[in-house]
Amino acid sequence: MPEQQNYRAPRGVTDILPDNQTLWNTVKTTAINTARQFGYQQIDTPVFEHTGLFRRGVGNETDIVQKEMYSFEDLGGDSLTLRPEGTAPVCRSYIEHGMHNLPQPVRLFYIAPMFRYDRPQAGRYRQHHQFGCEAIGDPSPVIDTEIIEIGLRYITALGLSDVTVRINSIGDPETRTSYADDLRKHYAKFAHELPKVDRDRLERAPLRLLDSKEPATQKLSADAPKSLNYLSDGAKQHWETLLTLLDGLKSAYPSFKYRIDHTLVRGLDYYNRTVFEFEPSIEGSQTSLFGGGRYDPLIGILGGNETPGVGFGSGIERIILEIQRQESIEVTDPSLNAVMVHVGDNATNRAAVLAAELRNNSISVLMAPAGKSMRAQMRYANRANANYAIIIGNREIEQGVAAIKPLKLDGDQNLVTLNAQTIANAILPSA
RNA sequence: GUGGGCGUAGUGUAGCGGUUAACACGUCAGGUUGUGGCCCUGAAGAUCGAGGGUUCGACUCCCUCCGUCCACCCCA
Numbered sequence: 001m002p003e004q005q006n007y008r009a010p011r012g013v014t015d016i017l018p019d020n021q022t023l024w025n026t027v028k029t030t031a032i033n034t035a036r037q038f039g040y041q042q043i044d045t046p047v048f049e050h051t052g053l054f055r056r057g058v059g060n061e062t063d064i065v066q067k068e069m070y071s072f073e074d075l076g077g078d079s080l081t082l083r084p085e086g087t088a089p090v091c092r093s094y095i096e097h098g099m100h101n102l103p104q105p106v107r108l109f110y111i112a113p114m115f116r117y118d119r120p121q122a123g124r125y126r127q128h129h130q131f132g133c134e135a136i137g138d139p140s141p142v143i144d145t146e147i148i149e150i151g152l153r154y155i156t157a158l159g160l161s162d163v164t165v166r167i168n169s170i171g172d173p174e175t176r177t178s179y180a181d182d183l184r185k186h187y188a189k190f191a192h193e194l195p196k197v198d199r200d201r202l203e204r205a206p207l208r209l210l211d212s213k214e215p216a217t218q219k220l221s222a223d224a225p226k227s228l229n230y231l232s233d234g235a236k237q238h239w240e241t242l243l244t245l246l247d248g249l250k251s252a253y254p255s256f257k258y259r260i261d262h263t264l265v266r267g268l269d270y271y272n273r274t275v276f277e278f279e280p281s282i283e284g285s286q287t288s289l290f291g292g293g294r295y296d297p298l299i300g301i302l303g304g305n306e307t308p309g310v311g312f313g314s315g316i317e318r319i320i321l322e323i324q325r326q327e328s329i330e331v332t333d334p335s336l337n338a339v340m341v342h343v344g345d346n347a348t349n350r351a352a353v354l355a356a357e358l359r360n361n362s363i364s365v366l367m368a369p370a371g372k373s374m375r376a377q378m379r380y381a382n383r384a385n386a387n388y389a390i391i392i393g394n395r396e397i398e399q400g401v402a403a404i405k406p407l408k409l410d411g412d413q414n415l416v417t418l419n420a421q422t423i424a425n426a427i428l429p430s431a
Numbered sequence: 432g433u434g435g436g437c438g439u440a441g442u443g444u445a446g447c448g449g450u451u452a453a454c455a456c457g458u459c460a461g462g463u464u465g466u467g468g469c470c471c472u473g474a475a476g477a478u479c480g481a482g483g484g485u486u487c488g489a490c491u492c493c494c495u496c497c498g499u500c501c502a503c504c505c506c507a
Contacts, residue, residue, distance in 0.1 A: 008498085063504085063506080067432085085506095118504090119432085119505095121500075121502070122501065123507080125507095130507060267505065267506065277506095277507095287507080289507075290507075291507060313507060318507055319507090341466075373465080374467095375462095375465085375466070375467080377466085379466095379467055379468085380467085381467060382467040389467075393465055403466085
């Protein structure tokens with residue numbers, strides 16, 4: 001006897017069961033419609049890429065690359081990685097397909113699974129899905145604002161309120177090094193007071209100390225140097241224009257509020273200037289719904305011509321959690337037009353043919369389980385969430401009729417001639 | 432990687448050192464002449480997460496492991 005093994009889904013990944021599909025599809029459809037309203041076109045990139053794309057693009061020292069990637073060697077010896085984020089692959093595709101020859105900026109969006117090896121918890125999974133938008137080829141803060149507006153429109157369409165946008169500018173790569181140096185100096189004075197996790201980060205990633213959750217570090221962060229004071233003239237003007245544009249959004253989005261947060265930095269190396277996050281205003285676990293920013297260096301890093309870009313990624317699972325928490329929208333499963341209830345072999349054969357013909361009339365219909373009692377079939381029809389039962393037994397076959405019984409609406413059962421057209425007329429709503 | 436909570440039928444729960452391990456929902460079959468929802472009856476379904484102890488006896492107490500959830504970290 002072979003040993004029996006009960007498999008479960010691997011840690012941190014989940015099935016999206018039929019009960020949740022309507023909500024999922026609503027969210028995805030909302031994302032697609034929103035992106036299209038802004039003229040974004042959909043792109044799908046492969047689930048895996050060359051590992052080097054992420055090492056270079058996301059940054060070799062980032063947590064994502066250091067400890068969260070699903071990397072493997074394929075049978076040909078290539079090192080491949082399940083995509084942990086969406087921006088680098090889209091930029092790779094932009095370069096590979098010469099999209100700089102298209103009118104700039106190129107506006108793209110995707111809805112795709114992402115993979116990160118991490119300890120699962122609420123709102124965090126090893127496979128999650130992101131709706132992302134990328135605008136490539138435009139350096140203006142107008143397009144930064146557009147990206148943020150897409151996010152606003154998306155969450156507004158999903159009925160979400162109490163969402164705050166945190167925003168910051170981390171400047172350009174050149175000014176960032178001197179900023180990082182000064183940050184190091186600031187914290188180094190009190191290095192002995194820092195918790196060990198933060199002391200470790202001091203050298204490697206001083207910007208990360210700013211959003212540390214350690215109280216001791218937070219106290220020091222209050223009067224730490226701010227990246228906004230280190231901006232180059234160009235970055236500074238970009239930032240100030242951005243704020244003006246964001247203020248302008250308030251007339252179209254009355255509940256929109258943003259907060260300048262100089263502790264906001266992001267864990268991916270490719271960002272410059274604008275960075276932002278959308279987060280719900282709940283205490284406790286801070287699960288941001290969106291993250292994004294400008295990534296002007298990225299295309300160059302990946303070997304393309306220097307090309308500016310800006311974008312965001314938004315976790316669909318987290319959006320769904322927030323929709324459920326706020327009860328912001330209600331979805332109902334679509335109902336079925338009809339279930340065929342059939343007793344007796346002749347009736348069953350006739351019912352199967354009729355079902356096929358009804359489907360030609362765009363009617364959704366399914367067969368109740370053959371060979372079961374009429375009571376069992378009627379119960380099945382009821383559970384199937386169907387509008388009508390089409391009942392065919394020996395009596396109906398003899399008389400050449402079908403009994404049409406409404407299951408949801410009030411009304412009596414009635415008999416119609418046994419053919420697809422008359423049945424269709426009897427159950428189609430408009431008729 | 433670090434810390435905490437929790438693991439009993441498909442799901443949600445109850446239970447106690449000795450029980451036929453209970454209840455609800457769900458599933459299946461019935462409730463006379465072929466007709467769902469409500470209601471009623473019955474059935475199937477749990478090696479009480481795994482292994483090891485303590486004990487005459489453990490689902491119940493102890494240990495280990497595994498799983499899971501939550502938090503840290505990081506992010507979406």
